[in-house]
Structures are given as structure tokens and as C-alpha cells.
Amino acid sequence: MVVPFMKSNNPWQWKIADPDATQGMGLLYEPGNWGDLFKGLWLKPLVDLFPSDTPNTYIDPFAGRPHYPLIKPSAERLLKTFSNTPPKSISKHLAAGKLPSTASWFLEECCLQKLSWKAKVFDLSEEARQQWLGESKVELLPLEDGYQSLKLEEIETADFLLFDPYDFFDTWRDPLPRLFELSHSTLILIYMFNKAPRGAGYFQNYRALKRTLENELQSNPLSEMFWGRCPQDSTLPRAYHDLILLGPKDLVRRVSPELKEITHSFSQMIAREGWVE
Numbered sequence: 001m002v003v004p005f006m007k008s009n010n011p012w013q014w015k016i017a018d019p020d021a022t023q024g025m026g027l028l029y030e031p032g033n034w035g036d037l038f039k040g041l042w043l044k045p046l047v048d049l050f051p052s053d054t055p056n057t058y059i060d061p062f063a064g065r066p067h068y069p070l071i072k073p074s075a076e077r078l079l080k081t082f083s084n085t086p087p088k089s090i091s092k093h094l095a096a097g098k099l100p101s102t103a104s105w106f107l108e109e110c111c112l113q114k115l116s117w118k119a120k121v122f123d124l125s126e127e128a129r130q131q132w133l134g135e136s137k138v139e140l141l142p143l144e145d146g147y148q149s150l151k152l153e154e155i156e157t158a159d160f161l162l163f164d165p166y167d168f169f170d171t172w173r174d175p176l177p178r179l180f181e182l183s184h185s186t187l188i189l190i191y192m193f194n195k196a197p198r199g200a201g202y203f204q205n206y207r208a209l210k211r212t213l214e215n216e217l218q219s220n221p222l223s224e225m226f227w228g229r230c231p232q233d234s235t236l237p238r239a240y241h242d243l244i245l246l247g248p249k250d251l252v253r254r255v256s257p258e259l260k261e262i263t264h265s266f267s268q269m270i271a272r273e274g275w276v277e
């Protein structure tokens with residue numbers, strides 16, 4: 001497999017609402033955007049799939065930092081999403097003015113349910129990696145790049161893999177066959193910033209990914225997929241936040257109805273704001 005590397009002159013950026021609050025973090029996106037909340041909403045039903053009596057491993061090779069500053073737009077989105085009552089799994093962070101990353105949110109969810117999970121994480125940023133060193137139940141993966149995680153032996157025995165690079169929309173052709181292979185035994189959540197609405201070439205790329213996944217599923221009866229999305233913005237979204245769950249057929253089928261409900265109500269909440277001007 002060719003390992004694509006993150007290009008330093010990445011041509012696209014998400015808007016950062018409050019650059020002062022996240023200064024020095026080198027972020028290409030606003031932590032706590034609708035995509036982050038969407039990912040967070042899927043976690044509880046996914047955690048619920050795992051039995052309480054076995055130790056499990058969560059792998060996150062593009063983990064970001066344990067937490068981010070809770071900036072005003074993120075706080076407003078959170079309150080709206082959770083009707084002013086955020087779940088217990090993030091309330092401790094929010095009270096401290098912090099926004100948990102997905103890995104921290106996942107571990108907290110497991111802790112509340114008394115599940116014994118450990119996390120193995122990596123991030124290209126040295127500073128982010130240093131911050132993970134201080135977190136309990138977390139180990140660093142021995143990598144130089146998150147994409148290399150797919151070659152690690154320990155990934156074969158992981159229970160859950162979050163595959164969340166910035167650029168999956170552009171790089172999916174290289175990692176997808178390996179992700180598919182792993183999905184026979186591991187639950188894999190892929191985040192993708194879906195740029196299909198930006199023009200014909202982008203749309204063709206999205207269609208090619210969809211066709212490839214459907215073809216793989218047809219020839220791999222062990223795996224199943226559930227794909228959900230929400231708009232990036234209420235008004236005239238130029239992109240979507242896509243979540244693609246790949247995994248053993250029985251697990252994905254069991255969790256899909258709940259994920260569908262969550263996705264419908266969350267996406268509708270965002271979109272309806274933009275229906276009238």
C-alpha cells in the first residue's frame with residue numbers, strides 16, 4: 001500500500017471562528033464543528049455494542065488532542081444539539097471550559113458504562129502527542145504518520161478504529177482495501193469531509209467511492225456498512241460531514257437503526273435553519 005502523506009500546502013480550510021482561542025494549534029478546522037458533534041452523537045450506540053466483561057482496544061491514528069478550548073460557537077452548537085442538557089460523558093469537560101476530542105469522549109462513555117477500554121492514539125503534531133502522554137488509559141502508537149497504522153500488527157486485534165484524517169475524500173483509494181479487510185473483525189468509523197457539492201469532479205469522486213464500497217460489500221459477505229451525513233452549514237452547504245461505519249455484519253446491522261434515527265434528527269436540525277431566509 002502506498003502511504004499518502006499530509007501535504008503541508010493543503011488547499012482547503014474550514015473556517016476557524018475564533019483564531020485567537022486556538023492560536024498555535026495549527027488547526028485546519030474549528031473544533032466542535034457540526035462534524036465533531038455528529039461523530040460524538042454516534043459514540044454511545046457504538047459503545048453499547050460491546051460487552052462489559054472483556055477488555056477492548058480503541059485505535060485512533062489521527063486523534064488530535066485530548067481536548068480543545070470550548071469556543072463560543074462550539075458551546076452554542078452543543079447547547080442546541082443537546083437542548084441545553086449535554087450528556088454526562090462530556091459535562092465534566094464542558095464545565096472546565098474544554099471540548100473533548102472523539103477519543104476522550106469515547107473513553108468517558110466507556111468509563112460511565114464501566115467498560116474496560118484502552119486507547120492507542122497518534123497525531124502528526126508532536127505537541128498533541130505530548131498532551132496524550134498525560135491521559136490515563138491511553139498509549140501512543142509507534143508511528144510517523146497516521147496512515148501507517150494500517151500496517152501495524154496490533155490493528156488486527158483492535159475492536160474499534162476511528163479513521164479520521166483531514167483528507168479522506170482525496171486519499172480514499174489507497175487505504176480503502178485495507179480498511180475493508182479489517183472490517184471483517186473490527187468496527188471502523190471513517191470521518192470524511194464530503195466536498196461533492198463543489199462541482200462535477202468532486203461529485204464524480206464521491207460516486208466512485210460509493211461504487212467501490214458497494215462493490216466491495218458485494219464480494220465480502222462478512223462486512224456491512226452504514227453511511228450517514230449532516231450538512232456543514234445550515235445555509236447553502238458547500239460540503240457535508242460524512243460518517244461511514246464499516247464492520248462485521250451483525251454489529252453494523254444491530255446499531256444501524258439507532259444511528260439512522262440520530263442522523264435524521266441531527267441533520268434535520270441543522271438543515272431546517274437554512275430553509276427560509
Ligand SMILES: C[S@@+](CC[C@H](N)C(=O)[O-])C[C@H]1O[C@@H](n2cnc3c(N)ncnc32)[C@H](O)[C@@H]1O
Nearest residue numbers: 006061062063064101102123124125145146164
Ligand atoms: C480532524 S482532526 C482529528 C480530530 C479527532 N479525531 C477528533 O475526532 O476529535 C485531524 C488530526 O489529524 C492530524 N493529522 C494530519 N495529518 C496527519 C497524518 N498524516 N498522520 C497523523 N495525524 C495527522 C492533525 O494534526 C489533526 O490533529
